[in-house]
Amino acid sequence: MPVKATRRGSDLAFADLLEIVLEPAYRLACAMLHDPHAAEDAVQEAALKAWRKLGQLRAAEAARPWFLSIVANECRNTRRSRWWSVLKSAESQETEDTSADSVLRGLEVRRALRSLDERKRLALVLHWYLDLPLEEIALITGSSVHAVESRISRGMQELRRRMEASDAD
Amino acid sequence: MLTDSEVRSRLRDALEAVTPPAPWLASRIQEAVEAQPRNGWSRRTARGPRVSLRIVAAAVLIILVAAAVATFLVAHYPFPSTVPASPSSSSSSRGWANGGIAMVTATDGWGNGVPFTHTTDGGLHWKDVTPLGVGRHFDSYYLDATHAWVTDFSGGCSLVLPGSHCLVPIEFTTYRTADGGRTWQRGSPTTIGVATVGLPDREFYFLDPDHGWLRVSIQRIANGVPVYSDNLYRTNDRGLHWAIEAVHPAPVSWSPEKFSCYEWCGPMAFGSATTGWLWTVLASDPTKHRVLVTHDGGGTWSEQTLPLDSANMGCPCWPGQVVLDDLHVVFELISLPSERATLLVTPDGGVTWAAHALPGTAQVDVGFYDFKHGWVIEAAQTTLATWSPTSPAIPLALDRTDDGGSTWTRIRTDLQLASNGGEVGSVYFVDQEIGFAIRDIGTAATPVGCYLPSGFCNTVRELLKTSDGGHTWSVVNANI
Numbered sequence: 001m002p003v004k005a006t007r008r009g010s011d012l013a014f015a016d017l018l019e020i021v022l023e024p025a026y027r028l029a030c031a032m033l034h035d036p037h038a039a040e041d042a043v044q045e046a047a048l049k050a051w052r053k054l055g056q057l058r059a060a061e062a063a064r065p066w067f068l069s070i071v072a073n074e075c076r077n078t079r080r081s082r083w084w085s086v087l088k089s090a091e092s093q094e095t096e097d098t099s100a101d102s103v104l105r106g107l108e109v110r111r112a113l114r115s116l117d118e119r120k121r122l123a124l125v126l127h128w129y130l131d132l133p134l135e136e137i138a139l140i141t142g143s144s145v146h147a148v149e150s151r152i153s154r155g156m157q158e159l160r161r162r163m164e165a166s167d168a169d
Numbered sequence: 170m171l172t173d174s175e176v177r178s179r180l181r182d183a184l185e186a187v188t189p190p191a192p193w194l195a196s197r198i199q200e201a202v203e204a205q206p207r208n209g210w211s212r213r214t215a216r217g218p219r220v221s222l223r224i225v226a227a228a229v230l231i232i233l234v235a236a237a238v239a240t241f242l243v244a245h246y247p248f249p250s251t252v253p254a255s256p257s258s259s260s261s262s263r264g265w266a267n268g269g270i271a272m273v274t275a276t277d278g279w280g281n282g283v284p285f286t287h288t289t290d291g292g293l294h295w296k297d298v299t300p301l302g303v304g305r306h307f308d309s310y311y312l313d314a315t316h317a318w319v320t321d322f323s324g325g326c327s328l329v330l331p332g333s334h335c336l337v338p339i340e341f342t343t344y345r346t347a348d349g350g351r352t353w354q355r356g357s358p359t360t361i362g363v364a365t366v367g368l369p370d371r372e373f374y375f376l377d378p379d380h381g382w383l384r385v386s387i388q389r390i391a392n393g394v395p396v397y398s399d400n401l402y403r404t405n406d407r408g409l410h411w412a413i414e415a416v417h418p419a420p421v422s423w424s425p426e427k428f429s430c431y432e433w434c435g436p437m438a439f440g441s442a443t444t445g446w447l448w449t450v451l452a453s454d455p456t457k458h459r460v461l462v463t464h465d466g467g468g469t470w471s472e473q474t475l476p477l478d479s480a481n482m483g484c485p486c487w488p489g490q491v492v493l494d495d496l497h498v499v500f501e502l503i504s505l506p507s508e509r510a511t512l513l514v515t516p517d518g519g520v521t522w523a524a525h526a527l528p529g530t531a532q533v534d535v536g537f538y539d540f541k542h543g544w545v546i547e548a549a550q551t552t553l554a555t556w557s558p559t560s561p562a563i564p565l566a567l568d569r570t571d572d573g574g575s576t577w578t579r580i581r582t583d584l585q586l587a588s589n590g591g592e593v594g595s596v597y598f599v600d601q602e603i604g605f606a607i608r609d610i611g612t613a614a615t616p617v618g619c620y621l622p623s624g625f626c627n628t629v630r631e632l633l634k635t636s637d638g639g640h641t642w643s644v645v646n647a648n649i
Contacts, residue, residue, distance in 0.1 A: 027184075030184070031184045105179065105182075105183070106182060106183035106186045107183075108183075109179050109180060109182075109183035110183050110184070113180065113183070113184075124180070125184070128177045128180055128181065129180060129181055129184050156173065156176060159176055159180065160170075160171050160176050163171055163176060163179060164170070164171060
């Protein structure tokens, strides 16, 4: 992508950027928030911030980690907002309407993921769900590769323990 | 013991199950971006093909990626929010606030967002005045210091599988306040259509506390076939009840790849209960714009003759704000890619028009607080887009007019458009002396726990005020 065109602010260049980053951004937000509507809001807010700060994007190849870092921060803000408590109460009804084993197992896994520390959860989602390399996750989270590895490892152990406990029940 | 592979597989399955496709997310974002252009300069853009192909491409990409998931997701979700529609975003007159904050007098202002807020002390303190009972997503609209409306949309579908149609009717309920949000009156729910896919494209305009219009573009299913139309609703009782005033149907043969609106897609404004204007696009050539005028409150429309020929109307360009003072109308027409704006003004309800050039080679913002008095910021969006905190500061080139745009005078000001002290996102005046500006400031350092690059974290938004016509500015609220 021609970065100069993007930084000059053409709508088409921004649309190009969206094409590249929107799908992983939406998946990331869904995985972090477990609510498609909140995820859409978070991605939209992130896009607006990216649009306003497009001049800070230094290279086209940095677009994905740059945008995902904004999305991650929006997700963090969303979870802190006062509206999130309202969302959470609605979310708890998720178990009421389902019966299939696979669906119930999915609920347990998501519940286990939610219980993780936010940084571990983010690292796990980025690496295991979005298949991003450690170096890119380090860029997104502002951490060293070593720190990312450590979070993924510890997060995986915690997740495994919770899954096994759930299976035993 | 579960292997890493099994843990990972379960994680992916669980997350895929809560990640439905969002085929209209790209268009929603693009629309929001267009409604709030970079650096906060608010300039409403006409919807057209300028980005639609990219939008469609992005939407198709998302659909393809998520197709596997979609096969077992047949769910109806309540609508999420969209950017509230606004006829005159940068004007201080009414509508939706530029940068989320609109001071309408020296002391009173509204914060359009979630929550909906109001100030009575010049922006120092803001109170949540969101009416009880509205959902998480709503449209808000202010008229003056005391009158405002909040409209709650419900129903419809945000996800419809290919080959199927949404059958959940869309309904809206308007709440109105006449006392600055202290109390609200709830209107009757109005159903605007069934089988609408995605959020309806919509735009409100309130002329006074009693009269308002809603333009909404819907899709209906008739005998299994989608039928598209742009509809105009009207209220004469403060928004409590709405009735359909006009329907602009698309031909049955018209089949868009993605439906947002048919031809009634641009800003709308009324100068009286009977006379109003509507910017439209031509479905046969969406690069062409037309301005329609009504003299019966919106029931019938005819083409407004303007001092531009039809070729010029497709410049490419987009309409800016419409500022009304009864019969006095100011259209701002921005030519692309030069970003040079022209004012079209009428003092007699559209009978005669005059075109006025604006100072500078490009203008990022133009506003009027009445028919005679206005201001313009000279700069190009492209200049602002490439600016960064390490770049040289951009001085604020502020001009004002006291004769309806015929002549302009440069104002010497101590406010900079962009500097390492922050980026000014909007400037507007409520009278000849009092004006406000919103400035975004980001910290240079990245604090612990912030994922964002330097300059993004701890961004604060300041509200600044001038009491001498823009010469000197001071911070009213350092973190709004």
